[in-house]
Amino acid sequence: xxxxxxxxxxxIPRLLPAAMLPAYTYIPATNTPHPIRHPExxxxxxxxxxxxxxxxxAWHENRNFLLAIDLFNCGYYWEAHEEWExxxxxxxxxxxxxxxxxxxxxxxxxxxxxxxxxxxxxxxHAASAGEVFADVAAESGLDVYAGLRLTHLQFAADRAAQLPxxxxxxAGDPVKVFPFVIEPEQMPLG
Numbered sequence: 001x002x003x004x005x006x007x008x009x010x011x012i013p014r015l016l017p018a019a020m021l022p023a024y025t026y027i028p029a030t031n032t033p034h035p036i037r038h039p040e041x042x043x044x045x046x047x048x049x050x051x052x053x054x055x056x057x058a059w060h061e062n063r064n065f066l067l068a069i070d071l072f073n074c075g076y077y078w079e080a081h082e083e084w085e086x087x088x089x090x091x092x093x094x095x096x097x098x099x100x101x102x103x104x105x106x107x108x109x110x111x112x113x114x115x116x117x118x119x120x121x122x123x124x125h126a127a128s129a130g131e132v133f134a135d136v137a138a139e140s141g142l143d144v145y146a147g148l149r150l151t152h153l154q155f156a157a158d159r160a161a162q163l164p165x166x167x168x169x170x171a172g173d174p175v176k177v178f179p180f181v182i183e184p185e186q187m188p189l190g
Contacts, residue, residue: 075174077111103132130157147184
């Protein structure tokens with residue numbers, strides 16, 4: 001589900017509340033240190049294990065997928081992009097799940113482009129994400145895929161491509177730039 005967020009002070013639901021969020025969000029072409037390459041980067045020196053491929057039916061068991069949703073919803077667009085891209089590589093990029101993850105990668109890239117003040121990049125990535133979600137829905141015959149409603153993702157991507165964005169955002173501060181959050185339809189019990 002993609003839910004509208006009204007006031008800025010609403011608590012964002014976390015799927016992995018115990019997972020630590022980075023100290024800052026990386027924004028290319030700013031003074032924020034590259035998370036991996038720079039010695040002061042928030043993930044410098046960490047060896048990330050290759051994630052397990054995403055199983056669309058067992059999405060709720062994939063910590064990398066859940067973490068990427070949390071990162072996205074909290075305004076860590078570059079970090080969400082990286083996490084979803086790692087999953088995409090592990091999940092056969094040419095499969096339906098791979099294409100679904102590609103849509104999430106593109107939606108995150110649109111968030112990065114907002115922070116870079118590249119409205120053309122925002123529109124290009126968001127529009128492409130919407131097309132990918134439409135293709136996944138058509139090919140899979142499903143409306144809910146990996147816990148997320150594809151029509152809501154399409155709407156969110158289309159909306160992201162059309163919105164005006166704040167110009168004065170402090171580099172490194174994770175700031176939600178989209179008026180929606182990505183929420184699974186329902187977390188399985190157990």
